[in-house]
Amino acid sequence: MTLLLVATGDTIAHRAAGVATGRELLELAGPPPQRVVVEDVLAEPSWDTSVSTQFALARRVRKALAEDEFDGVVVTHGVDSLEETAFLADLLAGPARGGIVFTGAFHPLSAAAPDGPANLAAALTAAADRALRGAGAVVCVRNELHAARWVRLADGFTSAPHPMLGRLVDGRVRLTSTPPTRPPVVGGEPESDVALVKTYPDMPASLLMTVTDLGARGVVLEGTGAGNVPVELFGTIMELSQMDIPVIVASRAHTTDIGMAERMGAIGANGLTATQARLALMVALSKGGGVEAALRYFGSL
Incomplete structure (x- = not known):
């Protein structure tokens, strides 16, 4: 050995x-x-x-x-x-x-x-x-x-x-416990340009557009304990999703719920922390695919 x-x-x-x-x-x-x-x-x-x-x-x-x-x-x-x-x-x-x-x-x-x-x-x-x-x-x-x-x-x-x-x-x-389920295998090189943004009350939606204007191919938002994000971001989340730029919402408390943001096109982080979700989104976008690829990947974690 x-x-x-x-x-x-x-x-x-x-x-x-x-x-x-x-x-x-x-x-x-x-x-x-x-x-x-x-x-x-x-x-x-x-x-x-x-x-x-x-x-x-x-x-x-x-x-x-x-x-x-x-x-x-x-x-x-x-x-x-x-x-x-x-x-x-x-x-x-x-x-x-x-x-x-x-x-x-x-x-x-x-x-x-x-x-x-x-x-x-x-x-x-x-x-x-x-x-x-x-x-x-x-x-x-x-x-x-x-x-x-x-x-x-x-x-x-x-x-x-x-x-x-x-x-x-x-x-x-x-x-002393069973290992977590192995993540799905994705070929190709991970996408390195994924932004991580911590949300806060009265946060301007323009921050999300700024990171994507600078080249981010995906965005992870760290929401509150219940996975909620400021309502001011809803329109931008929907717009980014329509542009095929996935928006992942992670909870500070690692819950799987992401509140109303899911109705706007956001994808839940499935209990991952925001930093983990950023890495997972990089891997999910290894072969491109945008929102659909992110949905499949996070749905199988």
Whole structure:
């Protein structure tokens, strides 16, 4: 069995004398459970990760399992946008035969008690465990396993209101819930130009037209807890839908209801967060198709 470790730097690799390489991180994590091939990837800080970097990491994960015959992949990533990149990798992975595990650290190597080496060791163990085959991408931190679709950055990582997928116990994966349904497979390159707009009372409808005038091929609106958006946006939502530019509405509370906006042509995010919905819309528009493609994709998530 051979695992691929993709190291992107960030907090897990920060030390007083610079940034540790993937090979150095591997040495700090202790003897791995299987043979590990290391690849270092130049990436922006996690708080400013570009879409192109996220796409590149997701594609590398997919290729590693589908073409390069690795048995599992571990990606070290900064925690700020780790959940987003992990979810994109989950969307693009298809019927992956091996484990896909993302991990990171809240304390750098230069701290008195760095958590990165232990998290990496656990992630490698998880990726080698057959229990995660077919489960899609997961996040492994503090011996906890969270499905990429459910994970949220809070005080650490949490899957709430969904159950945690499992944990590492005595060097083995112990699943405590059923993994979420795998997303549909869509070929082609994801559409990178999708806008995300947080709604607020008295928000001018012109903001939506501004992002599409600048080239956005789709828009995600973050509505209130019940999925509602200001009534001032209804006319513009209808207009964009008629222009074949899909408008997705996500709820701040992750509900599936989107209120009256659905009557205007908006599409519900099916419980995804606004940031997840943006990534999902990118994938949905991989082969063009506009509103109809978005309806099919989000309807099958």
